[in-house]
Amino acid sequence: MSGTINLIELREGGAHDLHSVNRIMQEAFDPRFGEAWTSAQCLGMLSLPGVWLVVASVDGQDAGFSLARAIAGEAELLLLATHPAARRRGVAGALLRAVIEEARGRGVARLHLEVRSGNDAVWLYRREGFEKVGERRDYYRGRSGQLFDAHTYARDLD
Template sequence: MSTAAVDLREGDVRDLDRIDRIMADAFDPRWGEAWTRNQVIGILAVPGVWLTIAELNGSAVGFALTRGVLDEAELLLLAVAPEARRRGVGAALLRAVMADCAARKISRIHLEVRAGNDAIKLYRNSGFSKIGERRDYYRGVDGRTYSALTLHRKIA
């Protein structure tokens, strides 16, 4: 794994074109996991939602979309462009989200991920553990179904 300096910054609606590009590249259309532009616009307007953008060499290569409510948060989306994977971008985004949670007095973060998704290893290496499973939640375009795993992590 080669690592490079990942620059992180707060994002907003001005980043929609970047988010759209990253999602189109990062999420395999077989699973329908990417959000539409309107879904992202809608969630960004909700109080307690924040967007973190990851850049390498001045180009946006990843993002995390998080929602905090009281003392809990949910990682709604995390995406890294394929050409930037295995360079520490996903881990840097997760660290930033957890630091933001701590600053907001959030004590626990949740996320949901499709069983078999390569990102599960990243989440487990970052201290997340499984607390639930929704069987047959995701349906691929081929008709096969996959469970959704619910993971959580306490924020120190």
């Protein structure tokens, strides 16, 4: 995944994509922050109603994914990850916009997400119209036991 990214392809994902999702997550999420999910957690979430996975491919290689769920008129972006080699090239933005459009299609009025304080992805969320609505102190527990705050963002979809 080096060089220029020419085409980002998005597809609906499923349990068959968990190997790729796990690989991307392990590369994308620094273990010192404790943000990555296990394969079992992802599989469990995928088995629930209202959950969808979008996988982004670049030049035929999986480069990122988003996992979201909708219930009772609201949705939550659960995970969004881009392989480090594909960052700052539009993959995360394409995934986030795909989640927004799918949520709209499901009749969702408001989309929520949570992100670790200091995460570089905040600029993307703000650019796409999300505003900070809350904070959870000491929410993430990193590998060394260090605690990190989580910030909650939301965006109306109508």
